[in-house]
Amino acid sequence: MSLAALPSDDSAHIAVRTEAEAAERLAAGAKLAVEPGLKTFFDALYHSASPDDVNRYTPEALAALAKLVLKRVVAHKPGESEVALFTARDEDPAYEENDSVLVAVNDDAPFLFDSLIAEVNAHGGRMRAVFHPIITRDGRSLSVIVLLLEPLLAESKRAALVHGAKVAFAQVRHAVRDWRPMMQRLKEAVADLKAQPPLATKDELDESLAFLEWLGDNHFTFLGARDYAFDPKGEGALNPIDDSGLGVLADADARVIRRGPDRAALTPQVRAFLTQPSPLIITKSNERSVVHRRVHMDYVGIKTFDKDGKLTGERRFVGLFTSGAYSKRPADIPLLRRKVAHVVERAGLPPASHDGKALQHILDNYPRDDLFQIGEDDLFAISQGILRLGERPTVRVFLRFDRFDRFVSALVFVPRDRYDTHARERIHHILAHAFNGRPSAATPTIDDSVLARIHYIVGRNEGIRPHVSVSLLEDEIRQAIRTWDDGFAEALETAHGETEGIRLLQDRAAHFSPGYRGTFQPMEAVRDLDEIEALSASDQPVRVRARVYRKPADAHDVLRLKLYVLGEVMPLSASLPIFENLGLRVIAEDAFPLSLKTGDGWTREANVLDFLMERADEGAADIATIKQPLEDAFHAVIGGQAESDGFNRLVMSAGIEWRAVTILR
Numbered sequence: 001m002s003l004a005a006l007p008s009d010d011s012a013h014i015a016v017r018t019e020a021e022a023a024e025r026l027a028a029g030a031k032l033a034v035e036p037g038l039k040t041f042f043d044a045l046y047h048s049a050s051p052d053d054v055n056r057y058t059p060e061a062l063a064a065l066a067k068l069v070l071k072r073v074v075a076h077k078p079g080e081s082e083v084a085l086f087t088a089r090d091e092d093p094a095y096e097e098n099d100s101v102l103v104a105v106n107d108d109a110p111f112l113f114d115s116l117i118a119e120v121n122a123h124g125g126r127m128r129a130v131f132h133p134i135i136t137r138d139g140r141s142l143s144v145i146v147l148l149l150e151p152l153l154a155e156s157k158r159a160a161l162v163h164g165a166k167v168a169f170a171q172v173r174h175a176v177r178d179w180r181p182m183m184q185r186l187k188e189a190v191a192d193l194k195a196q197p198p199l200a201t202k203d204e205l206d207e208s209l210a211f212l213e214w215l216g217d218n219h220f221t222f223l224g225a226r227d228y229a230f231d232p233k234g235e236g237a238l239n240p241i242d243d244s245g246l247g248v249l250a251d252a253d254a255r256v257i258r259r260g261p262d263r264a265a266l267t268p269q270v271r272a273f274l275t276q277p278s279p280l281i282i283t284k285s286n287e288r289s290v291v292h293r294r295v296h297m298d299y300v301g302i303k304t305f306d307k308d309g310k311l312t313g314e315r316r317f318v319g320l321f322t323s324g325a326y327s328k329r330p331a332d333i334p335l336l337r338r339k340v341a342h343v344v345e346r347a348g349l350p351p352a353s354h355d356g357k358a359l360q361h362i363l364d365n366y367p368r369d370d371l372f373q374i375g376e377d378d379l380f381a382i383s384q385g386i387l388r389l390g391e392r393p394t395v396r397v398f399l400r401f402d403r404f405d406r407f408v409s410a411l412v413f414v415p416r417d418r419y420d421t422h423a424r425e426r427i428h429h430i431l432a433h434a435f436n437g438r439p440s441a442a443t444p445t446i447d448d449s450v451l452a453r454i455h456y457i458v459g460r461n462e463g464i465r466p467h468v469s470v471s472l473l474e475d476e477i478r479q480a481i482r483t484w485d486d487g488f489a490e491a492l493e494t495a496h497g498e499t500e501g502i503r504l505l506q507d508r509a510a511h512f513s514p515g516y517r518g519t520f521q522p523m524e525a526v527r528d529l530d531e532i533e534a535l536s537a538s539d540q541p542v543r544v545r546a547r548v549y550r551k552p553a554d555a556h557d558v559l560r561l562k563l564y565v566l567g568e569v570m571p572l573s574a575s576l577p578i579f580e581n582l583g584l585r586v587i588a589e590d591a592f593p594l595s596l597k598t599g600d601g602w603t604r605e606a607n608v609l610d611f612l613m614e615r616a617d618e619g620a621a622d623i624a625t626i627k628q629p630l631e632d633a634f635h636a637v638i639g640g641q642a643e644s645d646g647f648n649r650l651v652m653s654a655g656i657e658w659r660a661v662t663i664l665r
Helices: 010-033 038-046 059-075 113-122 154-178 179-195 202-215 266-272 323-327 336-347 352-363 368-373 376-389 421-434 472-482 484-496 498-507 514-519 522-537 572-581 625-637 645-652 658-665
Strands: 084-085 100-107 127-131 134-139 141-149 220-231 238-239 278-287 296-305 311-321 396-401 405-414 437-445 452-460 511-514 546-547 560-568 584-597 603-615
Touching: 010 038, 010 059, 038 134, 059 100, 059 141, 059 278, 059 603, 100 113, 113 141, 134 296, 154 179, 154 220, 179 202, 179 220, 202 238, 202 278, 202 336, 220 296, 278 311, 278 396, 296 437, 311 368, 311 625, 336 352, 336 368, 352 376, 352 498, 368 405, 368 421, 368 658, 376 396, 376 405, 376 484, 376 546, 405 421, 421 452, 421 472, 484 522, 514 584, 522 560, 522 584, 522 603, 522 645, 546 625, 572 584, 572 603, 572 625, 572 645, 584 658, 625 645, 625 658, 645 658
Parallel strands: none
Antiparallel strands: 084 100, 100 141, 127 141, 134 141, 220 238, 220 311, 278 296, 296 311, 396 405, 405 452, 437 452, 511 584, 546 560, 560 603, 584 603
């Protein structure tokens, strides 16, 4: 079927045409793949390709790309990663696009594709097309990933991307290679905990054991493991056991908690925590994973004890909680179910009551990473604070500090209509500055509530964590997300009192254009609205009113004048001669339309014309002296009470009011 014969009336038909076009291009490209073995590889490379990706390229380009990729596939050695980044048209003129082509060939394994995509995104690469076949060559399954990117011109960026990809693939190989040994080590840790338990309660120990078994049941992607021995001398130390590293922790220099030069020494706070009888440590690693997802790895530490229940060391695992760990309710996850049940019991709310249901909703939807790490006391305090917040559209901040002081976790609630990308970033920087840290992650949750919730992580810099007043922090955030409308409502209340301000806002509200809002502050808008209100109430036949003003930064001979006009805009050709006869030169003019909703339901169109002027005689624009005489003279001319001629210059230059000028004239 030819493309012209295909229907074109809906999205389904568009998809059919797209697939048909791709099939035609691939058929034409396959005819050009005449070199030995190239036709077979051509078919494999594009077998599952997206039609949209195929249709970006000519048949000649598709054939040239297949030849260039096959060259890299042939160069691949078993157990290694072949990574190449090149400009295809430099190697084959038939490929006319200016893409940078990234080709990665590996023995097939999990996590290769998503790890490479995450690496490209981390380097700012932008993808145009993706091809990812799994092929069989010499009896081996090979993963072939071809990413067509927008041009990467800087050699340093190209080298960094290739290096990062090779590091990611190496960590994938280590994690996949050591997956079974890590699972075996988890089983050994469970057996050791049962054989030599800590001095914890039976309930806590049972929940900890159930949690570890739950982890091994496809709820945790194990990426690395390492064993440590506890040395109680002095402040204590955790020393890595030689040759115990697996996966991404096989490298003895890989860090999980500390970044400093002495990774074994413990602070008094950490020692106190480690020597508690609680058998598990659940937190976040310092390092981001380069395998599977580019996020900070989850860290699960299992303490080891002697026959007397004293700490002897730790079995440490790093990896990523799987999607199931985030989608299940806390009531279905060991440790979390116990923690949540204790908080609900402590709150003492009837489960069927409004508050009881609201609390359960808060706990079910609590950020899962924080729920794994938070203590019961902190969880109770924060959940109660959120419950009391209810549906009030206000700003609230709830903080949790990492027990190792590496980061601050903040749950920030803001009115939903105040939340956008800019607000999210401003709040993140406020938190980072407050806690001497750096923005790390921000996860918004927006539902039917009047509040938006953003979960922020702030990575801590070295040094003592500053003491921060939460109320002052909330005030700063409130000001940062304050909108022009907020300021306008407050300015109305300040100028007219609370009751009258609300009435004006609701019954005689004005719609100010984006251009106006970007030019004038809310208090100035209230002044303009008052002027238009006065003009609307006047019985003058000419509906124009002038107001002279200045800004503090204006030059000495500069002044500004606003004209408030009901109905048609006063043309510049009519007002310019009046200004010139008053001894003024117009530098710039802006017009701002205004829709004024009146109390009887009618809408009245008004305009605010804003003029920037300077005195023609270069004298000082002293508002205290010239404001009223200038305004009166303009109104007199507009109203037909005075002539508009050169005599009017005397109003400003000689300080003579317009009636005296009329007599003199």
